[in-house]
Amino acid sequence: MIVSGSFYHAISFGSNIIMKESEFSNYVKQSFNGIQLMELNKLQFTLNSYSYVPSEIIADTAELVAGDHVLANSWQQVLTSLFPNS
Secondary structure, three states: OOOHHHHHHHHHOOOOEEEEOOHHHHHHHHHOOOEEEEOHHHHHHHHHHOOOOOHHHHHHHHHHHHOHHHHHHHHHHHHHHHOOOO
C-alpha cells in the first residue's frame, strides 16, 4: 500500500507507479501520468499489460499539478481567507 507522501515523492522523480485500486489511487490517476491501477489477484496481468510512460513526462506533469508554485498558491489562498487583513 502506498501512502500519499510516498506517492508524491515518487511521482516528483518521474516514477511509473502501480497502485491497488482505491479512492486515493482513482483520484491521482485523474491528474497524473504513469499510474496503473490493479487488483491484487491480477498482478501478473497488470505487469504484462503495463504501458511505460517516460519519467520526464511524469515529472513534468507532477510539477504542473503539484509543484512548489501550486502548493504555495494554495497555501496563500488558505491563509488569505483565514487572515484577510494581514
